[in-house]
Amino acid sequence: MTDADPANQPQYTTAVEVDDFRRNIAAVQAKIDAAARRAGRDPGDVRLLPVSKTVPEERIVNAVAAGCHQLGENKVQEAKRKHGNLSDLDVSWSVIGHLQTNKAKDVAAFAGEFQALDSLRVAEALDRRLQAAGRSLDVYVQVNTSDEESKYGLTPDDLPALLKQLPNYSSLRVRGLMTLALFSDDVDRVRPCFQLLRGLRDRIRDEDPDLIGDGGLSMGMSGDYELAIEEGSTCVRVGQAIFGARATPDSMYWPS
Numbered sequence: 001m002t003d004a005d006p007a008n009q010p011q012y013t014t015a016v017e018v019d020d021f022r023r024n025i026a027a028v029q030a031k032i033d034a035a036a037r038r039a040g041r042d043p044g045d046v047r048l049l050p051v052s053k054t055v056p057e058e059r060i061v062n063a064v065a066a067g068c069h070q071l072g073e074n075k076v077q078e079a080k081r082k083h084g085n086l087s088d089l090d091v092s093w094s095v096i097g098h099l100q101t102n103k104a105k106d107v108a109a110f111a112g113e114f115q116a117l118d119s120l121r122v123a124e125a126l127d128r129r130l131q132a133a134g135r136s137l138d139v140y141v142q143v144n145t146s147d148e149e150s151k152y153g154l155t156p157d158d159l160p161a162l163l164k165q166l167p168n169y170s171s172l173r174v175r176g177l178m179t180l181a182l183f184s185d186d187v188d189r190v191r192p193c194f195q196l197l198r199g200l201r202d203r204i205r206d207e208d209p210d211l212i213g214d215g216g217l218s219m220g221m222s223g224d225y226e227l228a229i230e231e232g233s234t235c236v237r238v239g240q241a242i243f244g245a246r247a248t249p250d251s252m253y254w255p256s
């Protein structure tokens with residue numbers, strides 16, 4: 001939240017005990033349901049993906065007890081550690097951050113989903129490792145919809161060419177597109193990012209529906225998920241509104 005006024009920021013209460021998680025999840029889910037209804041959509045069409053980055057394992061255990069069976073992590077190293085240490089829990093790990101090809105082996109080994117595919121090189125590296133492991137992986141292709149240097153993802157112009165190549169990597173199951181909107185309190189600047197992603201999805205679906213899987217749209221975070229749902233999101237990635245405010249700056253996750 002770079003150009004946001006701190007006075008306008010929601011207070012994120014830290015969840016520690018199972019009941020804290022139940023309360024925070026119920027509050028977020030109620031807002032998801034309301035946003036979907038406002039938009040004339042079925043709330044069941046929006047998946048809530050809790051994002052547990054920086055959250056220590058002893059609190060993640062309570063989040064899982066409260067019903068989180070899929071968790072998003074931005075960094076492969078951290079996801080791999082948590083997956084290993086919490087292997088007795090019923091939880092599937094979704095890697096939602098930029099991947100370097102030298103970490104493709106790890107993602108292929110443990111991830112249940114990868115939401116930040118942004119190059120052919122990464123697709124190739126993942127597919128090779130997945131084929132070797134006899135696994136397949138759900139992927140979302142990340143698009144930079146805010147036109148900021150600091151954001152990962154393909155430009156809208158480069159998206160169609162990548163999608164056309166992905167059927168060559170048969171272990172990757174394309175589920176849709178993913179984006180991070182501009183970090184701003186100004187709805188009029190955030191909303192166009194979501195509209196752009198939806199427009200890209202619609203156009204690709206019209207031209208060649210086989211290229212885009214379910215046509216899913218992973219968009220919306222703690223600060224903007226209601227807006228994203230109004231614009232068609234099918235997966236919201238929510239960290240702080242469930243786990244509590246993060247101490248680490250966002251520049252750890254996307255260069256600024």
Ligand SMILES: *Cc1c(COP(=O)(O)O)cnc(C)c1O
Binds near residue numbers: 051221237
């Ligand atoms: C951290 C993160 C989120 C969640 O952000 P919150 O502000 O904690 O809701 C969503 N998407 C990605 C890619 C992230 O790294």
